[in-house]
Amino acid sequence: MKDDQLLINKIKKLRKEKNAVILAHYYQEPEIQDIADFVGDSLDLSRKSSTTDADIIVFAGVNFMAETAKILSPQKKVLIPDLNAGCSLAESCPTDEFRKFRDKYPDHIVVSYINTTAEIKALTDITCTSTNAVKIIESIPENQKIIFAPDRNLGNYLNSITGRDMVIWNGACHVHEEFSLEKILKIKNTYPDAKLIAHPECQKPIQIAADFIGSTSALLRYTERDGGMEYIVATESGILHQMKKRNPEKLFIPAPPIDSTCGCSDCKFMKLHNLQKIYDSLKEEKFEVNITPEIREKALIPIQKMLELSS
Ligand code: 13P
Ligand code: SF4
Numbered sequence: 264m265k266d267d268q269l270l271i272n273k274i275k276k277l278r279k280e281k282n283a284v285i286l287a288h289y290y291q292e293p294e295i296q297d298i299a300d301f302v303g304d305s306l307d308l309s310r311k312s313s314t315t316d317a318d319i320i321v322f323a324g325v326n327f328m329a330e331t332a333k334i335l336s337p338q339k340k341v342l343i344p345d346l347n348a349g350c351s352l353a354e355s356c357p358t359d360e361f362r363k364f365r366d367k368y369p370d371h372i373v374v375s376y377i378n379t380t381a382e383i384k385a386l387t388d389i390t391c392t393s394t395n396a397v398k399i400i401e402s403i404p405e406n407q408k409i410i411f412a413p414d415r416n417l418g419n420y421l422n423s424i425t426g427r428d429m430v431i432w433n434g435a436c437h438v439h440e441e442f443s444l445e446k447i448l449k450i451k452n453t454y455p456d457a458k459l460i461a462h463p464e465c466q467k468p469i470q471i472a473a474d475f476i477g478s479t480s481a482l483l484r485y486t487e488r489d490g491g492m493e494y495i496v497a498t499e500s501g502i503l504h505q506m507k508k509r510n511p512e513k514l515f516i517p518a519p520p521i522d523s524t525c526g527c528s529d530c531k532f533m534k535l536h537n538l539q540k541i542y543d544s545l546k547e548e549k550f551e552v553n554i555t556p557e558i559r560e561k562a563l564i565p566i567q568k569m570l571e572l573s574s
Contacts, residue, residue: 283319290501290533304479306392344540355434356413385561393478395573420463439464441520461497
């Protein structure tokens, strides 16, 4: 604890000296969320990265988020504390295969979730996040056919909400696909009043059983506005830190995955970062995120469209 405090003080000092900001996703460890200049979901973080006047952005999130920050702010130095912070969902959509898939539907436009590589964004017409996806899709004329990538659960959820018939890429996230309905129902036996709240990346049976479905920030808002006292949370466990902070009187139970020895629901990529790596990243200015100008130019267009439509 004492060591952590020393590290925190060093990070704060260095961040000031270098005019740097630390942006953290809600799925980060509590101590990282607490030291960050800004904590948010993927939409909040992309907005923040485009408006900050810092020279350096240390991105405590996953690669596609840091890439989005770099695409929006090419003049800034964007750092990611651990280069292996990937995303199983983004990885489930390889560029060459997706290009072939897209070419089979020449009269469709591509809406892709922000959880994609910069190369996929360069093949995309409009990007979205789970927070603004319904709004983005509803802004597209009804007769315009759409390909949605890469998350099949979010895609199917969006089809059911908007009444569209989007063609969906068959990708998924290793955290959200793993929640066990059976184990959730057992928790419900012990806590009959607990509400199940779920991210739309969860599989259909979890969505059907859920009392509320929403993006990370929508789930957080729900826990603040809802009158309930107990919640089973079917998304990455990092969000429980903000839920507990904002609702200290309420009980939050992480939804258990099908197969886990620890009984937790951590994103193995998000959880690669720690305070030491954040300090090293600031000090040595590593690992710098770079995007080729050609990809950046193309990937910027769908991100900007998303930001305009969701402003
Ligand atoms: P949000 O868009 O809700 O931040 O979700 C990002 C993500 O990675 C979900 O797993
Ligand atoms: Fe990607 Fe899933 Fe981790 Fe979100 S939780 S960053 S979708 S692997």
